[in-house]
């Protein structure tokens with residue numbers, strides 16, 4: 001017998017719910033709950049992680065992310081302007097940089113600056129500087145593309161109006177075009193910060209002293225010292241969410257605000 | 264419309280009107296020659312309306328005067344500046360030329376007053392206090408003194424265009440260029456903008472106006488220039504060109520513009 005579109009949609013929904021319930025049940029039945037209890041949700045043994053994971057780890061993750069973002073924002077703006085320049089050499093340099101740093105794993109960049117550069121030039125950089133440069137250079141590439149799109153989204157008439165008032169090109173960019181571009185890219189820029197927060201965990205490849213530990217390093221250390229299995233990583237993960245979920249909400253707020261002003 | 268009636272009271276009598284002289288101006292985009300040897304003089308304090316069908320090169324001509332477009336050939340003088348001289352200080356010249364765009368192009372991240380002050384402080388290096396005073400004066404001049412803290416998206420099209428005029432006036436220009444200033448407006452706000460422009464003309468500003476408002480051209484313009492296909496087809500006293508055109512192309516154009524049943528499609 002033929003079904004109406006609405007009946008078909010309802011049947012399809014029931015089938016989907018059914019599949020989901022079966023999948024969850026299978027997962028629950030297949031799980032070795034005793035082991036999981038000991039090695040993933042073993043919250044009885046993680047006491048020693050506190051308060052340092054909070055006072056040191058969270059603080060360092062925030063600092064590393066912030067420094068990387070500051071470098072990434074400045075570098076990204078410079079690269080975006082180079083990419084839109086009428087001077088071909090600038091465009092080539094920017095394109096090469098962006099393609100390279102978006103193409104290689106961030107981990108390799110950390111290793112290159114953490115071990116390669118000190119070896120090659122006989123310099124000894126401190127961890128904060130290495131993180132700032134590694135994270136900043138990777139972030140620059142991503143932020144550059146975001147900002148380029150933002151700069152291009154500012155109507156041409158804005159630059160023309162500014163120039164017709166006698167503003168030189170750079171002044172028109174600084175006072176008129178760039179502020180509007182930033183407003184446009186606020187949501188994707190906030191998402192970049194979320195990605196950076198997570199990428200800052202890559203400093204685990206560097207040799208860190210206790211005061212330089214970030215959240216992930218605390219989690220990894222906890223695995224080997226506390227005998228609570230993977231539980232410390234779960235704790236570290238929760239702290240990341242403490243940072244990233246508010247950022248996510250912020251991005252959504254920016255998005256709805258710009259949707260409202262765009263009428 | 265009440266709020267613009269007294270706008271000429273704001274006139275400080277400081278307009279230092281400049282003339283414009285355009286000789287054999289040519290401009291091409293690729294192989295498309297848009298201006299095919301235009302010559303046009305505007306005396307200080309004179310109001311010239313440019314009319315002509317869409318695509319005839321009116322905007323391009325206007326944009327060449329303040330070098331938003333680079334002319335290929337010919338000479339343009341604006342006040343004391345030779346715009347077409349290779350060493351001309353473009354930014355300095357543009358300070359003396361106000362431009363009003365069809366789409367207003369107000370800065371959406373700044374309120375009306377800041378729209379009027381930003382170039383004053385950054386380009387003319389006026390103090391914020393002085394710039395504020397000039398901005399307020401010019402906003403009052405266009406009848407919007409009470410809306411100086413509104414952002415562009417909180418203003419009607421006609422109000423935005425009047426802020427754009429105040430923004431240009433705040434630089435004390437010697438010449439004003441208008442590129443179809445009322446074409447993007449709702450009919451009921453057109454009158455306010457035209458009335459501001461009429462007052463400006465009375466105050467002695469040199470004005471070069473691209474418009475389809477034949478009533479305005481007839482009443483305010485000293486001269487009307489009809490362009491078609493990148494050349495000046497006919498020019499003369501406003502009343503004569505509009506009421507008694509001599510060229511067939513002018514007649515045809517005016518017939519279509521003045522015929523209320525004809526629907527003009529403008530970009």
Ligand SMILES: Nc1ncnc2c1ncn2[C@@H]1O[C@H](COP(=O)(O)OP(=O)(O)O)[C@@H](O)[C@H]1O
Nearest residue numbers: 292295297315316317318319320321322323324
């Ligand atoms: N930036 C540009 N690039 C290429 N062609 C252009 C450009 N601007 C204008 N044109 C062309 O020049 C001609 C005249 O345009 P315009 O000066 O805007 O005419 P009008 O203002 O009289 O309608 C049109 O054919 C248009 O397509």
Ligand SMILES: [Mg+2]
Nearest residue numbers: 321322323443
């Ligand atoms: Mg035009």
